[in-house]
Amino acid sequence: MIPQLRFLLIAFVISVFYCPLTGVLAAGEDDSVYITIGRHKISGQDTFGAKKAAVTDALEKAVQSAFVSVVSQKKLGENLDFLYDQLLAHTMDFVSTYQVINGRAHNGAYLVGVESKISLDRMKKRLHESGFFNQARNNPKVLLLIAEQGPGDMYPRCWWWQPDGQSHPPLASIAEKSLQALFDQSRIPLVVTGNNYPDPASYHVVFSAMDDQAAAMALGQALEADMVVLGMASAQQSANRMGDEKTFEADVSFTMLDMASQKAELHTAANATAKSTDARGAEQALVQAADNAGLALKKKIEGFWAQALKEKRAFDLYVEGDNFLTRFIALKHQLKDIREIEDISPRELGSSHAIMEVSYKGTPAQFANAVMLKTFEEFGIEVSVVTDDAVKIKFVASPDNNAAPQAQASQDDTNVIAPQPDTSSHGGESITGQGIIQETLQE
Numbered sequence: 001m002i003p004q005l006r007f008l009l010i011a012f013v014i015s016v017f018y019c020p021l022t023g024v025l026a027a028g029e030d031d032s033v034y035i036t037i038g039r040h041k042i043s044g045q046d047t048f049g050a051k052k053a054a055v056t057d058a059l060e061k062a063v064q065s066a067f068v069s070v071v072s073q074k075k076l077g078e079n080l081d082f083l084y085d086q087l088l089a090h091t092m093d094f095v096s097t098y099q100v101i102n103g104r105a106h107n108g109a110y111l112v113g114v115e116s117k118i119s120l121d122r123m124k125k126r127l128h129e130s131g132f133f134n135q136a137r138n139n140p141k142v143l144l145l146i147a148e149q150g151p152g153d154m155y156p157r158c159w160w161w162q163p164d165g166q167s168h169p170p171l172a173s174i175a176e177k178s179l180q181a182l183f184d185q186s187r188i189p190l191v192v193t194g195n196n197y198p199d200p201a202s203y204h205v206v207f208s209a210m211d212d213q214a215a216a217m218a219l220g221q222a223l224e225a226d227m228v229v230l231g232m233a234s235a236q237q238s239a240n241r242m243g244d245e246k247t248f249e250a251d252v253s254f255t256m257l258d259m260a261s262q263k264a265e266l267h268t269a270a271n272a273t274a275k276s277t278d279a280r281g282a283e284q285a286l287v288q289a290a291d292n293a294g295l296a297l298k299k300k301i302e303g304f305w306a307q308a309l310k311e312k313r314a315f316d317l318y319v320e321g322d323n324f325l326t327r328f329i330a331l332k333h334q335l336k337d338i339r340e341i342e343d344i345s346p347r348e349l350g351s352s353h354a355i356m357e358v359s360y361k362g363t364p365a366q367f368a369n370a371v372m373l374k375t376f377e378e379f380g381i382e383v384s385v386v387t388d389d390a391v392k393i394k395f396v397a398s399p400d401n402n403a404a405p406q407a408q409a410s411q412d413d414t415n416v417i418a419p420q421p422d423t424s425s426h427g428g429e430s431i432t433g434q435g436i437i438q439e440t441l442q443e
Contacts, residue, residue, distance in 0.1 A: 030121030031096050032069065034062035041109045050110035051103055058114035059095055060088050066118040070127070087126070094123050128187070139188045140226035140305050141339065143219065144180065147210050148173030148233040151248070151282050156232065159197040160219065161207040174283055175233035175252050178290035179297075186298055191223040198223065213264065217257050221373075226339065227301065228257040233290060235282035244277045250285035252293045256301060260340070260362050265304060268296040308361055315364045317344075318385070320353040321395025327379055328354060331393075334374040340367070364391045 038058030042050040067083055087094070096117040103112035147158035155163055157173070183190060192198065200207060200215070203222035207215040211230060220228040231254040240247040249271065256266035272288035274281045319328060335341060340361040348355040360367050368383045368391050378398055385392035 030119055031117040032066055032120055033115065033117055034065050035101070035113065035115050036061040036065070038112050038114060039109050042105060047105055047110060050105075051112060054103065054110045054112040055098075055100060055114055056091065058112060059091050059098060059116055062098075062114070062116045062118050063087055063091050063094055063123075066094065066120060066123055070120060070124055087123070093126070094118050139186075140301065141189050141191050141224065142183060142301075143191045143216075143223055143225040143228045144176050144231075145216055145219075145228060146173050146176035146179065146231040146233060146254075148175055148286070149235075150286075151236050151279060156210060156234070158210055160200050160216075161210045161212070163210070173233055174286040175231065175290035175294075178287055179229065179231075179254075179294045182291070182294045182298055186302075188298070188301070191220075191225045213255075213257060217259060217262060220257065220259055224337075224339075226259055226305075228259070229297070230255050230257060233286055235286050237282070238273070242275075245275045246277065246281060247273055247275055248281035248285045249273050250282065250289040252286070252289040254293055254297045256297065256304075258304075260308065260366055266297065266300045268293045268300065270296070314357055314359045315367075315388075316347070316390040317356045317358045318353070318390065318392040319356070319395075320393075321379075322397075323379070324352045324354075324395065327376070327395045330376055330379075331374075331381070331395075334376070335371070337374075338367075338370050340370070358391075364388065367391060 036058040038054035038056065038061070040050045040053035040057055064083065067087060096119050098114055098116035101113035101115055103110060105111075145158070145160055147156040149156040180190060180193070198219075200219050203219060205215055205219045205222060211232070213230065216228045216230050231252065233250065233252045235248055235250040238247045238249050250273070251269070251271045253269040254267070255264050257263070258265045270289045270293035272285045272292065274284035274288065276282075276284065319331065321327060332344075335344065341358065342361060343359040345357045345359075346354065347357055358367065365386050368386045371381065371391075371393065372383060374381075376398075380396045380398050382394045382396045383391065384394055
């Protein structure tokens, strides 16, 4: 096999120096050049078919190399089936150009060297479209609160607040629908979709006014949003007209409230006009204004979130308490739902305590607040220390279980998760406990 490979490499060097590949060596900004060798067994006298299959083999190897260059080692190991089923089955979708360097029949097979340009942009787009990069986690979750007042409305209409006790049916405003479509196209998940509007009172949130930012952020936190877009849209008929055609004007403004900083971070506004013989002109103006303001807001949100992800920080998390193992497992499962956590790595593991390094998009205090919102059936948690570098959590008994005998409490804790193996014959709680923790952290 070595002589064949040496032959192909020598042939390539000669072709580069004596026969320059005009227009092939210069890859586009999103293209990457690969030189690969393909091989296919010759069936009977079908040398042409074997050569064609060998070229396909070489191009598949180039696509594999491109795939490896755009994903992490962990992602690669977890998604080998995706590589073979979704990418290699459509190799030519990612090949911009290719050229056969040389080829020859040898020992019943056809060998070929191929230089190809693989479009990394097309590959990344395919990965995003398939949900490979888990966009729901890489993008912020957003709550939309968009009020709207049309030409026939006496007051702005919204679903989260009613003025003076007035009651209106839930309304998905025209501006809100435009934002929903724009965010859906950009794979920015919304915590409220369609007309499934929640009742703020059920989360103990009361709005004092339509634009109550504090209440908006409280509702956003309750719904586990990363951001709230609080907005106002209005449309009215202007004095201008020509024959039966009327002119309508629309104004839209959006403010982004960030849950991590607890303040307004971004703002966009736009206006638009439209002509129509009826009220549809107001809708057209609203859509145009909302699209313009929404596009500007989306770009700002993407930049803001990318910067926030870069600013994530690491700190130590200390966990201790009674009935440690089962409670620690329950805590770990709850931590999976905190979107801002990028990684948790064990530093010290024992049967009654653990120390972990947490990579978190935010401050230790914000992490502690997020953990405090989690609930557990059989116990509670006490955050005893919060510094710039560490958070300490201690498991405490639930108030409902304080009067229960210790033996009964222990039995109840065991029932929180799947039954654990009997540790009585395993020579010590410390070894068994550490094994359970290690296995849990690797899930």
